[in-house]
Amino acid sequence: MQFLLPAIISFFTTTIAMYPAIKIAKKFNLIDNPRIRPHPAHIQKRTVPRAGGLAPFLGIIFTIFIFIPLSKVIIAIFLALLILLFIGLLDDKYQNLSPYFRLFSQFIAALVVVWSGVGINFITNPLGGIIHFSPFISYLLALIWIVWVMNMINWSKGVDGQMPSIVTVAAAVLGLLSIKLTLLGDPNQADVAKIAFITAGASLGLLVFNWYPAKIFPAFSGSTILGFMIATLAILSGAKLATATLVLLIPATDFAYTFLRRIFQKKSPVWGDRGHLHHKLLEIGLTHQRISLFYLLGSVILGLIALGLSSSGKLFATILVAILILGGILWLNFFGDLSKRRVPDSG
DSSP, X not given: OTTHHHHHHHHHHHHHHHHHHHHHHHHTTOEEOTTTSOOTTOOOOSOEEOOTXXXXXXXXXXXXXXXXXXXXXXXXXXXXXXXXXXXHHHHHHHSOOOHHHHHHHHHHHHHHHHHTTOOOOEEEOTTSSEEEOOHHHHHHHHHHHHHHHHHHHHTTXXXXXXXXXXXXXXXXXXXXXXXXXXXXXXXXXHHHHHHHHHHHHHHHHHHHHHSSSOSXXXXXXXXXXXXXXXXXXXHHXXXXXXXXXXXXXXXXXXXXXHHHHHHXXXXXXXXXXXXXXXXXXXXXXXXXXXXXHHHHHHHHHHHHHHHHOOHHHHHHHHHHHHXXXXXXXXXXXXXXXXXXXXXXXOO
């Protein structure tokens, strides 16, 4: 119950806060209107409130302050989330912030928590033993990891319900992992488990309102806040980056392919387009609900696999599944027309 209660309070806080968040978004014109702001990645014609990070921010911070003792790391997390929320709301309002400026803000937010002492001090060698890093390398790796995960999650919000589905599962898996480490004798992991379930509760609260047809979009603030929490939790849970990567393998593979594809096409990797996996799934006729369920169930299956494998097992599973996912992405990109639903021949 000590882990379930924080998740419940975070969920209900986020859910309750969502109603005034939607009203605030409409009052201050924090809305997504494709007729006013055309974007190559837009897939809907509806006008939908943005500011999707406001309610999860309140849910996470409020519940953490109830259940987690204040420390330098907790204060740093609060400040980092505040930065991401502020930049996200600016982006919701003006909707013309440079993606390079948003990327810079992500580095600043990550730097805040790294400055508090959060670093990747070691990783488990899948071939045996542990690889330790110097303080400088430790903090540099943490900075890159946090920014990478934030962008990966941000790029996975194109379909209603997609992003919060992924984050809810990932946070829950990291929470279960921290409970396991607590039972094995690491008492510090108890608070990490609580924060993980707090994040899962907030993400689930967002999912209720973001499921198709979405009543609110996560936008930049929602995706980066939740992505930041997943990245930080993966470090705090004992540098379990392999576990987090395996759970997030579907969006991670899509991110890597999209990033490289844009570079090879001589385009900036930070400018959006309609080449993501979820766009291709839409093109062959899948609905928003089915695509979100695909990401949700895929994350659950990969999460269960991650919880039951050793470090070497996670490495081989990650490589194998990533190849399969990449194969599916390549098929959809080059032969997707063969998979499209066809109108029955009238005669």
